Amino acid sequence: MIRFENVSLRYDNNTDVLQDINFELKPGSFHFLTGSSGAGKTSLLKLIFLAGKPSGGKVFLFNQDSASLPRAALPEIRRRIGVVFQEFRLLDHLTLYENVSLPLRVCNIKETQYRSNILELMNWVGLGDRVNAFPTTLSGGEQQRAAIARAVVGRPxxxxxxxxxxxxxxxxxxxxxxxxxxxxxxxxxxxxxxxDKQLWEGSPYPRLHLEQGSLVSTYGDY
Incomplete structure (x- = not known):
């Protein structure tokens, strides 16, 4: 489903962010991507959700070369990928309920088809009492939980x-x-x-570890 072949990424200042990355993730797998701050984790994720193109090598998404996808195909591919950003990216003029339901609304799904599911999901992430709140009134942790709910609501x-x-x-x-x-x-x-070592330590899920832009080790089957 996701495959990196000799992928490198270089920014405009000629700084190499990723070098010679190779891995393949099977459908339905669960992986941690670890490494210290600046190791290249966020840059690698950006290549997966099509926020950039590799400087070298190829990134395959759903068996398609991401660099050769026509512009018209990008929205459909992106809808198949839910993203939880560090900076949340909630829309301040929308309530929490409206933010979480946005991926469904843009697909013209009727509210009667998703309202109960969204309320259940918001209860699950501990925001059942904040459905009508606006992002600016929430703590950072609450905004993070809302961003996660929005990413998963469409079952990507x-x-x-x-x-x-x-x-x-x-x-x-x-x-x-x-x-x-x-x-x-x-x-x-x-x-x-x-x-966060506490998240993956003792976990049954495999781990890909980056150091200074290179995939230096893998842990578990992947």
């Missing part, structure tokens, strides 16, 4: 999360990890970038 094929538990306490963090695990059991491919 792939969910990638960049430090998804970085702004929540341990209890909520574990609840969110259980949500990711449940989605994975239903067939969703999960990729979580984190530097």
């Amino acid at each position: 094929n792939v969910i990638i999360a960049d430090e998804p538990t970085g702004n929540v306490d341990t209890e909520i963090g574990m609840r969110l990890m259980r949500l990711f695990a449940e989605l994975n059991k239903q067939g969703t491919t999960i990729i979580i970038a984190t530097h």
Whole structure:
């Protein structure tokens, strides 16, 4: 489903961010992407959700070379990928309920078909009492949970999360990890970038480890 072949990424200042990355992730797998700050985790995730193109090598998404996809095909591919950003990217003029339901609304799905599911999901992430709140009134942790709910609400094929538990306490963090695990059991491919050792230590899921832009080791089957 996701394959990197000799992928490199260089920014305009000629700084190499990723070098010679090779891996393949099977559909329905769950992986942690680890490494210290600046190791290249976020840059690698951006290539997966089509926020950039590699400087060298190829990135294959759903068996298609991402660099050769026609512009008209990009929206459909992106709808198959749920993204949890570090900076949340909630829309301040929309309520929490409206933010979470946005991926469904843009697909012209009627509210009667998703309202109960969204309310259940918001209860699951601990925001059942904040459905009518606006993002500016929420804490960073609450905004993070809302961003996660928005990413998973459409049941995408792939969910990638960049430090998804970085702004929540341990209890909520574990609840969110259980949500990711449940989605994975239903067939969703999960990729979580984190530097939090507590998340992956002792986990049954394999891990890809980056150091200074290079994939230096893998742990577990992938």
